[in-house]
Amino acid sequence: MRYTGLIERYQSKLPVTDATRPISLGEGNTPLIQLQNIATMLGKKHKIYIKYEGLNPTGSFKDRGMTMAVTKAVESGSKAIICASTGNTSASAAAYAARAGIKAFVVIPEGKIALGKLAQAMIHGAVIIQIKGNFDDGMRLVKEVAEHAPVSIVNSINPFRLQGQKTAAFEIIEELGNAPDYHYLPVGNAGNISAHWMGYKEYHSDGKSNHTPKMVGYQAAGSAPFVIGSMVDNPETIATAIRIGHPQSWDLAQKVIKESNGWFDARTDAQILTTQKLLTEKEGIFCEPASSVSLSGAIADIKTGKIPQKSTIVCTLTGHGLKDPDTAISQCTDAIININPTIDEVRDAILNNM
Numbered sequence: 001m002r003y004t005g006l007i008e009r010y011q012s013k014l015p016v017t018d019a020t021r022p023i024s025l026g027e028g029n030t031p032l033i034q035l036q037n038i039a040t041m042l043g044k045k046h047k048i049y050i051k052y053e054g055l056n057p058t059g060s061f062k063d064r065g066m067t068m069a070v071t072k073a074v075e076s077g078s079k080a081i082i083c084a085s086t087g088n089t090s091a092s093a094a095a096y097a098a099r100a101g102i103k104a105f106v107v108i109p110e111g112k113i114a115l116g117k118l119a120q121a122m123i124h125g126a127v128i129i130q131i132k133g134n135f136d137d138g139m140r141l142v143k144e145v146a147e148h149a150p151v152s153i154v155n156s157i158n159p160f161r162l163q164g165q166k167t168a169a170f171e172i173i174e175e176l177g178n179a180p181d182y183h184y185l186p187v188g189n190a191g192n193i194s195a196h197w198m199g200y201k202e203y204h205s206d207g208k209s210n211h212t213p214k215m216v217g218y219q220a221a222g223s224a225p226f227v228i229g230s231m232v233d234n235p236e237t238i239a240t241a242i243r244i245g246h247p248q249s250w251d252l253a254q255k256v257i258k259e260s261n262g263w264f265d266a267r268t269d270a271q272i273l274t275t276q277k278l279l280t281e282k283e284g285i286f287c288e289p290a291s292s293v294s295l296s297g298a299i300a301d302i303k304t305g306k307i308p309q310k311s312t313i314v315c316t317l318t319g320h321g322l323k324d325p326d327t328a329i330s331q332c333t334d335a336i337i338n339i340n341p342t343i344d345e346v347r348d349a350i351l352n353n354m
C-alpha cells in the first residue's frame with residue numbers, strides 16, 4: 001500500500017476526523033537501523049538501534065509535528081504560521097506552509113543557524129526574521145506577537161506538534177515488537193522527549209508493548225538547563241539545534257523522567273563531534289551535531305556500566321548531517337588530495353592511502 005504520511009497512517013490515534021485534509025509530504029516511516037561496527041567496539045553486549053529521523057522530508061523529526069500543526073492550522077482557517085527556531089523548525093514550517101499555500105514567518109537567531117536549514121527556509125519562501133538574540137528571545141517574541149497578529153504558532157507549545165511526534169514511538173514498537181528498554185534523545189525544548197513518552201504510554205495501554213522504556217535526555221554541556229536544574233541565560237554549543245537555555249516543555253519533561261525512571265545528562269561539544277564522526281566513519285550514518293548527543297550519551301552510559309547487559313537501546317538521530325555542512329567540513333581538514341589529472345598521480349594517490 002502506498003505510504004501517504006503519518007496522519008493517514010495513524011488517523012485513529014490522532015486528533016483528526018474524516019473531514020480533516022492532511023497537509024503531508026510523506027513524513028514518518030523512518031528507518032530503525034541496528035548498529036553493527038560500533039556495537040562490536042562496545043563488546044556487543046547490547047542491541048543498539050538508531051531511529052534515523054534525518055530521513056524525514058525536510059531532514060528532521062520536526063516534520064512529524066509540522067504535518068499535524070499545519071493541517072490543524074489550515075483546518076481552523078489560518079492563513080499564516082509563525083515559529084521561533086534554531087533552524088529545523090523553520091525549515092519544516094517553511095516547507096509545509098508552501099505545501100498548504102499559506103505564509104510562514106520564522107524568527108531565527110542571527111549567525112547561529114546551520115547553513116542547510118537557512119537555505120531551506122529561504123528557498124521555500126518563508127519570511128525570515130533574524131534577531132540579534134538567541135532562540136529563547138525569539139520564542140518570547142513569537143508568543144507575544146501571536147496575541148497581536150493573525151498567525152498560528154507552530155512551535156512545540158502547539159499541542160498538535162507533540163501529537164504528530166509521538167508517532168515515532170509507535171513505529172519503534174511496531175518494528176521491535178515491543179518497546180525498547182532505553183530510549184535516548186537529544187533535548188532542547190524537550191518537546192520531542194515528551195511526545196515520545198506520550199506515544200509509548202498510549203501503545204502500552206493499547207497492549208502493543210508489555211513495558212515502557214526508560215527515557216534518557218541528553219543535552220549539550222554548555223546548554224544544559226535540565227542537568228543543572230535551572231534555566232540558562234546564555235546557552236552556548238556547537239550543536240546549534242539545541243542551543244536553548246529556557247526549555248518550553250520544562251514541566252512535561254521533568255514528569256517524563258520521573259515516570260519512566262530515566263535521567264538527564266550532558267556531553268561536551270568535543271564528545272558530540274567525536275560521536276558524529278564515529279557514526280559517519282563506522283556505520284555510514286550522517287547526522288547533525290545535536291543529534292549525535294543521544295548516541296554519545298548511550299555510549300558513555302554503556303561504558304560506565306549504567307546500562308545492564310542485553311538491553312535494547314534506541315537512540316534518536318533527530319536531524320540529517322547535510323543540515324550543517326560547515327561543521328562537518330571543518331572536522332575533515334585532511335580529506336582532500338589535490339593532484340594533476342594524470343594516471344600516475346591518481347594511482348599514487350590510491351596506493352599511498354590504502
Ligand code: F0G
Binds near residue numbers: 290
Ligand atoms: N535535535 C534537533 C536536530 C533539533 O532541531 C532539535 C530542536 C532538537 C534535537 C531538540 O528537540 O526541542 O523537542 O527537545 N530544534 C528546534 C528548532 C528548537 O527550532 O528547530 P526538542
